[in-house]
Amino acid sequence: MQYTKEILKNGTRIILAPNTGTETVTIQILVEAGSKYETADNNGISHFLEHMIFKGTKKRPTAKIISEELDSVGGAFNAFTGKEQTGYWVKVPKQHLKMALDVVSDIYLNSTFKQEEIDKERGVILQEMAMYKDMPMHHVWDVFENLFYGNQPAGWDIIGTIENINRFKRKDFLDYLKTFYIPQSTVIVVAGNFDKNNVLKKIKGSFEKNPQLKEKTEKLKTTQNQRRPQLRIHAKETDQTHLIIGVKSVNMFEEDRYPIGLLATILGGGMSSRMFDELREKRGLTYYVNSDAEQYTDSGYFFASAGVQHKNLEETIQLILKEFKKTTQKKVSEKELRKVKEYIKGKTLMSLESSTAVASYLGNQELFRKKIKKPAEIFKKIDAVTADDLMRVASEIFKDENLNLAIIGPHQNNQALDQYLTFK
Numbered sequence: 001m002q003y004t005k006e007i008l009k010n011g012t013r014i015i016l017a018p019n020t021g022t023e024t025v026t027i028q029i030l031v032e033a034g035s036k037y038e039t040a041d042n043n044g045i046s047h048f049l050e051h052m053i054f055k056g057t058k059k060r061p062t063a064k065i066i067s068e069e070l071d072s073v074g075g076a077f078n079a080f081t082g083k084e085q086t087g088y089w090v091k092v093p094k095q096h097l098k099m100a101l102d103v104v105s106d107i108y109l110n111s112t113f114k115q116e117e118i119d120k121e122r123g124v125i126l127q128e129m130a131m132y133k134d135m136p137m138h139h140v141w142d143v144f145e146n147l148f149y150g151n152q153p154a155g156w157d158i159i160g161t162i163e164n165i166n167r168f169k170r171k172d173f174l175d176y177l178k179t180f181y182i183p184q185s186t187v188i189v190v191a192g193n194f195d196k197n198n199v200l201k202k203i204k205g206s207f208e209k210n211p212q213l214k215e216k217t218e219k220l221k222t223t224q225n226q227r228r229p230q231l232r233i234h235a236k237e238t239d240q241t242h243l244i245i246g247v248k249s250v251n252m253f254e255e256d257r258y259p260i261g262l263l264a265t266i267l268g269g270g271m272s273s274r275m276f277d278e279l280r281e282k283r284g285l286t287y288y289v290n291s292d293a294e295q296y297t298d299s300g301y302f303f304a305s306a307g308v309q310h311k312n313l314e315e316t317i318q319l320i321l322k323e324f325k326k327t328t329q330k331k332v333s334e335k336e337l338r339k340v341k342e343y344i345k346g347k348t349l350m351s352l353e354s355s356t357a358v359a360s361y362l363g364n365q366e367l368f369r370k371k372i373k374k375p376a377e378i379f380k381k382i383d384a385v386t387a388d389d390l391m392r393v394a395s396e397i398f399k400d401e402n403l404n405l406a407i408i409g410p411h412q413n414n415q416a417l418d419q420y421l422t423f424k
Contacts, residue, residue, distance in 0.1 A: 001374055003362055011184030012207050015362045017191040025097045025192035026355040027104050028089040030363045033180035036083045036153040037219045044160010045176050047081040048125060048168060055117040057110040069103055081158055084296055085367060091356055094193040105206040113173045122165055129159050136242045136408040137307060144244040144406035147232040148301060154222040179217050183210050189363040192355035222299045229403040229421035233411050241310050241409030245320055246303035247402035252295040258381045259389040260293045260302060265340045267291040267323055268304055275323050285312050297368055302397055310409055317420045325423045327394035331387040345379050398423055
C-alpha cells in the first residue's frame with residue numbers, strides 16, 4: 001500500500017493513496033468530532049450536523065441537487081457519526097473524480113444550515129431514533145455503553161435526546177462547526193485510481209481557504225470507577241433476547257491492543273472460534289455470537305454479543321463467561337495461535353481490496369494517531385504476540401469487578417441474573 005501525506009499551512013492533513021488496479025476513487029473527509037465532544041445540553045448535535053451537511057450550499061441550494069449530481073454518475077455517498085469522529089465519503093468511477101471532489105469539498109466547507117431545513121430534519125432524526133430502538137440487536141449497544149460508561153459523554157447515545165433534537169437552532173450548528181470543524185482536526189483521504197498531482201492541487205484550492213480559527217477544543221476525559229459487576233435490562237417484548245457481556249480493556253494506543261485483538265478472535269472472531277463452536281455448532285443456542293474489542297482514544301472494552309431464545313439466556317451467559325475464564329487458566333496452543341494470526345492477516349488484506357476500505361484504513365489511523373502503520377508493520381506486532389501474552393491480558397481483564405451485562409428482551413428480574421455475573 002503506497003500513500004503520501006501532506007499538511008496544509010492551516011493544519012489540514014491530506015493522505016493520497018493512488019492505485020491503478022481499480023476503476024474507482026473514494027474521497028473521505030474525517031473530522032475529530034463526535035458525541036464525546038458534546039455536553040448534556042447539545043448531546044446529539046454531532047449527528048444532527050452530519051445530516052445537515054447534505055442539505056444545501058450556496059452553489060448547490062438543495063439536498064436533491066447534491067444527490068442528483070452524484071447519482072447521475074452512479075456514485076455512492078454517505079456519512080457517519082461516532083463517539084470520537086464524524087466522516088463523509090463519496091465513491092465514484094475514476095473519470096468523475098473532479099466532480100466528486102467539488103461536491104464533497106463544497107458540502108463540507110459551504111453548507112448553509114437553513115433553519116427551515118433544520119426544522120424538517122428533526123422529524124427524520126426522531127424517526128431514525130425510533131427505528132433503532134425497534135432494532136434490539138442495534139439498540140443493545142446503546143444500553144451497554146450507557147451502563148459501562150454511565151452519565152458522561154462516552155455513555156450518552158450518539159443520536160442524542162428528543163429534547164435536544166427538538167431544541168437545536170441554526171446558531172447551535174454554526175457554533176459547533178466553528179469549534180470543532182477546524183483544519184487541524186480534519187483529514188482528507190483520496191484512495192483509488194487518480195493522478196496525485198491534479199488531486200492535490202484541487203484539494204489545496206478548496207481547503208487552503210479554510211482559516212485556522214482557533215486551537216483544538218479537547219473532549220472531556222472519560223472516567224471509570226467500577227468496583228463490582230453491573231447489569232442492565234431493557235425490558236421489551238422481543239422474539240429474541242440480545243445481550244452484550246463486556247469488561248474494561250485497553251485504549252487504542254496501548255501495546256496490549258495486539259494480544260487483546262488476538263484474544264477476541266480466538267473467542268469469537270470466526271466460524272471456527274471457540275464461542276461459535278460451543279454455543280452454535282455444539283449446542284444450537286444462537287444464530288450469532290461474536291467477540292471483539294472496542295478501543296477509543298482514552299478507554300476501551302472487550303465484549304461478547306449474542307442473540308438467543310429467552311429461555312436460554314442464563315445458560316448462554318454462563319457459557320460465555322466459562323469460555324472467557326478458560327483463557328486465564330490454560331495457554332492457547334501454538335496451532336490455534338498460528339491459525340488466528342493468519343486469520344487476522346488474511347481478513348485485513350482481503351478487506352483492503354476496495355478504495356473505500358483503503359481510505360478508511362488510512363484515515364482512521366491518521367486522524368487519531370497522526371501516524372500510519374502499513375499492514376506489514378501491524379502484522380509484525382501480531383506475530384510477536386505469545387501465548388503467555390494472551391494469558392496475561394486475559395487474567396488482567398476477566399475479573400468479576402470488571403463485568404458488565406446489558407440485555408434487551410422480556411426480562412424483569414435483575415437479582416435472578418446477578419448470580420451469574422462471576423468467573424467463580
